[in-house]
Ligand code: RUQ
Ligand code: CUA
């Protein structure tokens with residue numbers, strides 16, 4: 162067993178940390194980022210990891226422990242990056258509770274294998290999956306009155322430009338939409354209220370920002386004329402998952418935030434230069450945060466002021482600066498912020514959007530009431546919407562809030578979380594030299610990307626926890642070869658000082674997540690047979706139906722047996738097996754695997770799923786239950802005979 166204490170000492174060795182930071186900076190200097198030039202001495206005090214923070218009870222046990230038999234207080238719903246999945250962790254324990262296949266194939270549940278999941282993922286005319294890779298970054302939930310209602314969660318696929326919806330009652334993906342004429346679907350956020358009808362106080366739209374500019378349409382034209390490429394912001398209907406409209410912008414888009422009053426969505430832009438190489442993308446001192454006036458865009462669509470692009474029927478409005486010279490009619494407002502900014506986050510009081518500077522050591526605080534003034538033609542320069550720009554440290558990426566007026570920003574290069582006071586930052590920006598902006602900082606291990614607080618993206622932040630999603634773990638866990646696991650670190654933010662509580666591992670590579678109070682989520686553990694039109698309702702109804710060379714096997718499972726002990730098909734038959742699990746007991750899931758046929762899936766209590774394959778290999782195949790279900794689980798088999 163390794164010695165925790167000596168590891169802590171090792172990590173707190175200042176020489177070691179310096180080495181890391183210097184290496185990171187040297188790497189950047191080598192690519193002429195020129196960060197050293199804008200780096201003052203680190204304003205965040207270096208107080209090291211608070212290993213014995215608040216919450217350490219007598220006896221060495223901490224209040225954060227979730228003892229056997231007890232449940233976590235929160236669901237931490239996280240993206241899984243290029244695994245293409247979404248994960249659920251318990252918080253504060255850090256225990257992995259579920260991996261939800263979304264854009265990937267998952268042979269455990271049969272995602273990408275069953276006909277039902279293939280229909281959601283999308284198939285080509287030959288029935289093969291169109292894509293089975295994805296890259297998930299941002300998970301956001303449905304809201305009612307500014308709070309999570311637990312009904313749905315959405316996640317982006319940066320790789321193929323898609324948005325998926327996950328049901329909050331079963332935590333399974335139910336719809337996937339591919340967005341037309343975009344690439345690099347990165348930022349995603351749900352709306353929280355209707356901009357026109359305030360009685361609609363729940364989520365009805367999902368916004369998606371595209372990061373890469375491409376020829377419009379991308380059919381081979383203009384490939385060598387990047388100045389003609391374009392980038393579209395998309396709005397999906399949260400209910401139907403159809404794309405309602407798109408808005409063309411100057412530059413690209415990175416992350417997305419939405420206002421609590423429903424009026425605005427915004428996206429930070431790191432490439433207002435429209436560059437194709439990184440030197441070009443970082444040539445300007447300011448990029449922008451672009452605001453979308455949702456009501457005006459929808460009025461423009463209703464008035465027919467749109468085009469369509471290529472084969473897509475989706476209305477596209479023009480949000481480029483040249484098309485919007487008058488703020489009083491403009492669809493978009495471009496607020497200049499330094500420099501290649503990354504995340505944009507909404508403060509829970511509904512007042513501010515905070516854009517992290519990434520290549521600038523600052524965060525820009527944008528006042529939404531001033532954005533409204535700009536759109537009313539009363540502000541002039543959109544830069545006047547910026548009410549604070551505190552200097553926080555190197556590589557600020559994402560910001561969370563505690564509901565007590567403090568913000569917590571991840572510093573990628575400094576490997577720190579810095580806690581700062583928003584009002585003090587505003588006072589400092591207005592000239593108050595004594596404003597105490599930085600409240601505290603804590604080291605994380607290492608290079609944090611996203612950071613987010615418990616309930617911090619709702620009107621009801623509870624100010625208890627901040628999770629730091631770190632991009633490098635190096636020596637934090639037992640090494641397992643070249644690929645290290647990622648570290649997620651939980652920090653207690655309930656006091657004045659932050660306290661690092663624990664590390665947990667995360668398989669590469671989580672980006673953003675949300676921390677949702679467990680009492681807001683209501684899941685179901687047993688399906689209803691009637692939800693599945695093709696369910697087989699009893700053993701007597703199971704059997705074989707043949708129609709030419711198409712054979713349909715109806716099977717039911719009830720522990721410890723399948724309804725058919727054997728079934729016979731002929732070589733060349735196209736076989737569909739529909740399996741209904743008649744067990745009603747919670748947690749009584751069965752599996753179904755067919756050797757040599759690449760078939761494996763599970764059926765939960767009262768669930769029906771199907772698979773289709775060509776019986777091209779004669780012989781005997783023991784279809785067996787893959788999911789441990791009963792004392793006779795091993796005996797739970799059916800024999801498929803494929804006749805020559
Ligand atoms: S990103 S590390 Cu894909 Cu949300 Cu910022
Ligand atoms: Cu049924 Cu194992």
Ligand code: CA
Pocket residue numbers: 431432433434441442443444445447448500501
């Ligand atoms: Ca730039």
